[in-house]
Amino acid sequence: MRIGFAVPQFGPFADPHSSARTCAALEELGCHSLWVADRLLSPVVPPEGYPGGGQMSGRYGIHLDPLLALGAAAAATERVRLGSSTLNALWQPPLVLARALTTLDLISRGRLDVGIGLGWMREEYQAAGVPWQGRGERLEETLDVLDAVWRADPVVHTGKLWTIAESTVHPKPFQGPRPPILLGGFAPPALERVGRRADGWLAASMPLALLDGLWAVVAAAAEQAGRDAAGLRRVFRVNAEVTTVEADPSETYRRGTVRQICDHLRVMCTAPNDEVFVDLQMVTDSPEEYLDLAGAFLTELTAE
Template sequence: MLIGFSVPQFGPFADPHSSAALCRDLEALGCHSLWVADRLLSPLTPPVGYAGGTMPVRYGTHLDPLLALCMAASATERVRLGSSTLNALWQPPLVLARALTTLDLISRGRLDAGLGLGWMREEYEATGVPWQGRGARLEETLDVLEAVWRSPTVAHAGPLWTIAESTVLPGPVQRPGPPVLLGGFTAAALERVGRRAEGWLSASMPLPYFRDLWSVAVEAAERAGRDPGGLRRVFRVNPEVTTVEAAPEEIHRRGTVRQICDHLRSMCGAGGDEVLVDLQLTTDSPDRLLELAAEFMAELD
């Protein structure tokens, strides 16, 4: 099992200088990876489709994910650096490809491009991107990324974007490009993972739900002639860490460090599976964040 943590970027951690220091400290703990998240808005009234009541206040204060990754890349030397998840549709795919290529170069080939569709209509409205047709828009975005990364000469003619035959250099360090992992929790999202992604950006969840979703990706990979055993899985958990044991039905999201880790172990079925622990919602203290990170490392190692 591989162990990753979130790049500190929200609420009281939204300071690039202290975040860079925390990234260095997290790398020193021996973790495998560091990941940014993507949040553009925190509406004052519950957004459409949000089932959790009021959004956490700290989501209203955030660092840009791509710039935060650049900061993390400069502050570290070894860890993989990823996005879980970057909302892929808020900028043209050629612009996204340039940014991700630059990050791969800055990090010397340590980038994992984790992409998703997001879930908040209000953020789509704010960026002027249509809510309808998101799946098709992501498919063409992936087409453009592949075209840019696979050849120095790029040409694309699709329903949404046209790129005249052009030279687009430099290319990324990783070939044929940074690994693309996709998020999502619908049948369509998992079908896309199995058909064309390097892996799935998942989350800690009840096991029956997880197994049903993963079976969709496995079947899609097999239909596409791909080996489902080669797909990566990254399980994000935003835990509420408690000092007393939580009820069994809650341990996918809250409980003691041991309870949460036991559940993550039950989800990880292969040596290449990875857990991503985001500690920004359970503490406001950099020192406590590092203490908890060390506890999770000791428990999961």
């Protein structure tokens, strides 16, 4: 199991210099990867579709740009993989997105994992001026454009939403022919897209029965597309609610002591390509607290 952490970028961690220093310290602790998330705003009125129908943390309204935060992390580190889980890819034209991601891959000398998804908040789409309807089709063409920009020379694309005349688009990414693309999502069309088009799935810590059912959709789609699902990566985000006393065993996929949460992750991660990353930004208030708790997770997850 590979072990990563969230790049500090929300709430009290929304300081690029402090974030970069913390990323360097996380690398020193021995983690495998660092991951950014993507939020534009935190509505005062609970947004439609928010899990549980409750209020979003106000920390999401204080945030660093994910790609710039990842660039700062790249400059501050030397070894760790650098990813996004997830980058809401539809808020900018795909050619512009490809340029930014290529630059990040070059800055990091080939350490970038491109994790993208559709997002879930209508309010962000409205604020970004991007249609909510047709998101899946828009993502499919976004993937087509990224593939054309990174694989072809010269680049040309003609689609329903975007047209790129035959053009020179350089430089190409450090990783050839392109950085790994990981896709998020839990609905059947998103899972099918993972199996058909992606190098891996951006998931979350969840009950094992739910995981088995969702992964079966990915595996079936991969088989139908002539691909081997065993070669796909699975990256599980852990939004840890850390408790000092043991939680109900049925809840340890999302809350519990460090040991309880790690025990669940060990049972969940059964494939050689499986990876977890723990987001501690909602349960700590300072870089020192973040690093102390990250160290506890690393110690527990790497224990024999």
